[in-house]
Amino acid sequence: MNEVRVRFAPSPTGPLHIGGVRTALYNYLFAKKNHGKFILRIEDTDQTRFVPGAEDYIVESLKWCGIDFDEGVHIGGPYAPYRQSDRKEIYHQYALSLLEKGYAYYAFDSAEDLEILRKDSEKRKETFQYGPLSRMALKNSLTIDKEEVTRLLDTGHPFVIRIKIPEHETIVVNDLIRGEVKVESGLLDDKVLFKSDGMPTYHLANVVDDYLMKITHVIRGEEWLPSAPLHALLYRYLGWESVMPAFAHLPLLLKPDGNGKLSKRDGDRLGFPVFPLRWTDPKTGDISSGYRESGYLPEAFINMLALLGWNPGTEQEILSMAELIGLFSIDRVGKSGSKFDPEKARWINHQYLASAPDETIADLLEKIIVGEGIQADRIKLLQISGLIKDRANLIPDLWQQSWFFFRSPEKYDESVIQKFWKPETPGFLKNIAAMLEGHGTFDSATVEFSLKQFIQEQGLPMGQVMNSLRLVLVGGSFGPGVAAIIAVLGKQEAISRIYRALDTIGK
Numbered sequence: 001m002n003e004v005r006v007r008f009a010p011s012p013t014g015p016l017h018i019g020g021v022r023t024a025l026y027n028y029l030f031a032k033k034n035h036g037k038f039i040l041r042i043e044d045t046d047q048t049r050f051v052p053g054a055e056d057y058i059v060e061s062l063k064w065c066g067i068d069f070d071e072g073v074h075i076g077g078p079y080a081p082y083r084q085s086d087r088k089e090i091y092h093q094y095a096l097s098l099l100e101k102g103y104a105y106y107a108f109d110s111a112e113d114l115e116i117l118r119k120d121s122e123k124r125k126e127t128f129q130y131g132p133l134s135r136m137a138l139k140n141s142l143t144i145d146k147e148e149v150t151r152l153l154d155t156g157h158p159f160v161i162r163i164k165i166p167e168h169e170t171i172v173v174n175d176l177i178r179g180e181v182k183v184e185s186g187l188l189d190d191k192v193l194f195k196s197d198g199m200p201t202y203h204l205a206n207v208v209d210d211y212l213m214k215i216t217h218v219i220r221g222e223e224w225l226p227s228a229p230l231h232a233l234l235y236r237y238l239g240w241e242s243v244m245p246a247f248a249h250l251p252l253l254l255k256p257d258g259n260g261k262l263s264k265r266d267g268d269r270l271g272f273p274v275f276p277l278r279w280t281d282p283k284t285g286d287i288s289s290g291y292r293e294s295g296y297l298p299e300a301f302i303n304m305l306a307l308l309g310w311n312p313g314t315e316q317e318i319l320s321m322a323e324l325i326g327l328f329s330i331d332r333v334g335k336s337g338s339k340f341d342p343e344k345a346r347w348i349n350h351q352y353l354a355s356a357p358d359e360t361i362a363d364l365l366e367k368i369i370v371g372e373g374i375q376a377d378r379i380k381l382l383q384i385s386g387l388i389k390d391r392a393n394l395i396p397d398l399w400q401q402s403w404f405f406f407r408s409p410e411k412y413d414e415s416v417i418q419k420f421w422k423p424e425t426p427g428f429l430k431n432i433a434a435m436l437e438g439h440g441t442f443d444s445a446t447v448e449f450s451l452k453q454f455i456q457e458q459g460l461p462m463g464q465v466m467n468s469l470r471l472v473l474v475g476g477s478f479g480p481g482v483a484a485i486i487a488v489l490g491k492q493e494a495i496s497r498i499y500r501a502l503d504t505i506g507k
């Protein structure tokens, strides 16, 4: 087989949706698995939908995800340029060659004329199609004479070039996921390929570029499946049928309840982000949240996306990028849509945080505490990281689980006071403070041992002591083990927290 070459070809019409990231990921995994090349091509021929900042957003998002390219708009490569608006001159000749071969024609109908026809069809509860059944009654180079066509073109009359879809043909496309897909050509319309502003449409540019860039597999979202027969015809008409890429149309990403496609418009409406990074709409200033800013690790985000539509064939759910590459195959991509599961996404992120090295967690925590205006030494950060990493789902949870190591509590949970603060509590807390004062080694295990011994010797109720001790140290009933907290806080801080609480809650 020739070298595998796949591409991700987004249009910069806004932020990249997580479905788009999944498409990029599957292409990347497929390329890596097959020792092929992965290309980033920007499809910006529809200038009316261009959104400033979208291309940079796409590049930054994929970089954050760890999805690298071998060639592309941001790094160049042997088939540059990789942005379609920079390749404008290339497409015209192909549109002309289709015209010459009789596979395409000029159409001069005005937008208003077509609108009237559309409205008329609507009244009859039909859909207007510019195609095999209607084209001979419309204003195009099939119906008007040659001289008139030349005159219209010479006088700069606006035109489009349309493909001439065959009248009766069953077009067959082999899809690697869906098998044989058959479409009657009569159901297709004569899609516009090129416009008089010098711009190709998506269909022509996409096929020409896939051919010129030697793409071997087109892996893209299911929404493009209806276009595949048209693309197959274009390959044939352009004489490239023998090198037509294989197609694989990926199943849709569905909303969590399975009711419809998870769309960009869902934004934060469903309670979770649909974009990899935060996005600020350049027109409205509206902000949509992103996975990065919400506290997901890129590895977890990728792991979660990989499992939406593909499975490794085992029960294994936590898979590194290297494992995904090793296991990926198109055969294991499902046909039906995958429901997005926000809980699962959080669970996967939790697994990554819980199993990350303390060093990694300490780096994440350091960024947060610096933001809080606190400085902590590395040893302390590492100790804390080990204690809290399996208690966090998202990165900000690391702070929720550890702030009390850096700040003394300002208030104490009333319900815990009600439950555990008895008349004898101040007395035994003072004794514990005295015991700690005299304590030598101050690590978690020895503190724990001494505490237990003390409680037993004094015949104190274990639950009451531990809960009230926790209350004075953190302000509530949360956090890791009490002895571990005391060990990290250090002798003086632990003792002074006991006395501060006694002053506030009561002696």
Ligand code: GLU
Pocket: 008, 009, 010, 011, 043, 202, 206, 218, 219, 220, 221, 224
């Ligand atoms: N530009 C198309 C998009 O925005 C690409 C479709 C394809 O991969 O062919 O999704």
